[in-house]
Amino acid sequence: MVGGAIGLAGVAVAAALYTQLGSLVTALPGAALLICVALPVFVGGGLLLQRAGVTGRSPGGYPLTLLAPSLAYYAAFFLVPLAFLVAFSVATPLGYGGVSYGFDLGNFSQAFDPIYLRVFTRTLRFAAIGTLLVILVGFPMAYWLARYAPAKRKNLFLGLMIVPFWTSFLIRTYSFLIVLDPHFVLSRGLEDVGLIDKPLHLLYTNTAVQIGIVYNYLPLFVLPVYASLDRLDWKLLDAANDLGSSAFAAMRQVTLPLAIPGLATGTLLVFIPMMGEYVIPQILGGGRVDLMGNIIQRAFLEQQNYPLGAAIAMVLMAALSLFLILYIWLSTRATEVGDA
Amino acid sequence: MVSLRGVTKRFEDVAAVDRLDLDIRDGEFLALLGPSGCGKTTTLRMIAGFEQPTEGEIFIGGSPVVGVPAHKREVNTVFQQYALFPHLDILDNVAYGLKQRGVGRKERRGLAAEALKLVHLVGRDHARPAQLSGGMQQRVALARALVLKPKVLLLDEPLGALDQKLRKAMQIELKRLQADVGITFIFVTHDQEEALAMADRIAVMDAGRIEQLAPPRELYDEPATPFVAGFIGDMSTVGGTLAGDAVELSGGLRVPLGRRLVEAANGAAVRVGLRPECATFRPAEGGPGNAEVATAMVLGDRLQVLARMGDGDEVLLRQPRAHGDAAVAALRPGDGLSVEFHPEVGLLLECAGAATAAPVVAPTPQEVAS
């Protein structure tokens, strides 16, 4: 029963991710197939393990066999591909997609080529600025939603923020071609109100990519931050004011520390995928803006140099893991040390 | 110390506080007492600076404060649910206000520890608020406000979340603390017993207005309005006919009148309020008596009956038990009762013709029993 539920949850998440990436039409049959095939496998697997007498128990008292389905899913769809990636990264490329497996660190020395390092710093810059902009735009949004939005409308506003996610990521990004086109929405609008006097050439520039990134990742930040602010007891701000804090000091000393879990989740949720972003630069940058994701994609699909692509991906992953560890360490420290 | 002049606060069209005048003396323990929703919290929040009045003026220590933000007022608040900072430990919670004033780290920690000692909470300096019991959190909230030595301390139902026993103990402790520190306390409560037990003066509020501002004894003995009469202490009402300085009930009982809240002509139909200690009673002998027992119970050292008299109005009566009162203690519903009123006990509340008075709700037997 529980094993089935866990499996179902896993499938639901997978299906959600799948619909997110592909268009709805192709995703639905795929998700249905996934459910039809994966569900019996998960439930059956869990039951078989239990039958086989594997009887470990978690601290909560649940049989550990119940974990098996999700572990199996994790292994099949995350660990195995990762192992392939590792194997590729130390293989020797033979050209045209051929590899000879072995232990060749040449790919890594190639991955540290100054050209790639420049792309890496550019990607870092895009992601950092993007994250910063998302925070600047998203935090006030989440704050307003949590504190000032009329209680009856909160779900409506949240819904409005999520609705764009029902259309494909690609379509949303392509739609920005129209928004940013010098002869369409944004440029025309600004001309009409007299803010600019000649068409705005944003398309296929860094700015366009940055705008696209911020737009696409904004809800991913707003939702967790909203969730943590919504739990906040606003009386605490009255208390801070009462004890002599200005509104600004109360924000810094009470609101922000209490919102850290949401802020940490939100920034990670946008920063990490931004570091791997390759579709937005391709569409809105018109191929003129290269980020790490584009390099990796090209290594795999155009040069068919799988080992090089895998090595660059590994380096990127290692760098991100370092960021992640540092970040988690900093944010747990910030919640623990509340100094007055 | 604190003065409110014609203070009105409207939310949309509803006046939560309605042309309120109030003068609170230096060092006084003042209770704002009233039913839920009567505007007590709103009044307190306006004094604290969290809300601005729609109309009127507020003075603290003689200077007008309307428009002065909360963080610049010399008052501090103990919040209803304490509102302790969950991310700070106890010592840092108490030191928070001092930090805002720029007091150095070492000094503010010393002062905070002292304040915690004052409220008898020691040894929990580094616990988080969530790890403390309600009573301890209450003390932290108190220490956090007192450490700033405000001119006025505002307390919004601070004991509301505590259990009965702790509540009684904290009432005594708070009262003593206030006498020790000499700070003006404005204490909001909807519990009349609490107000009677602690306050120097009580402002009884109803529907955004103050009905009466007086010391506890005066409120009980000399209520100014039917609302106050009904709200403070137990009071039953009974209908009869005004006859000089008494009210005649059908059945022949005469209630000798004391204070009159309304004008009434002789012979008018009136209602009169009676406190439980207004009469003595014993079983009727050799006849039906002048009242009938509806319920009777022994409350340890006292006897209580709900006596049906006049046109069937039920009046709650209590008297201390006397030696050898077995016959009185054995009263049963339906028994005849002989009731004898003390002089000047009736409070004339309402006259059929008079428009002024609002009806007083008599306690139901269930409320009386509790």
Ligand SMILES: Nc1ncnc2c1ncn2[C@@H]1O[C@H](COP(=O)(O)OP(=O)(O)O)[C@@H](O)[C@H]1O
């Ligand atoms: N922020 C607010 N918005 C609208 N109405 C309010 C607000 N605060 C209080 N009220 C209303 O004002 C009245 C008095 O409330 P309050 O001062 O909290 O009463 P009390 O503390 O005596 O229970 C109530 O009718 C309440 O609904």
Ligand SMILES: [Mg+2]
């Ligand atoms: Mg209240």
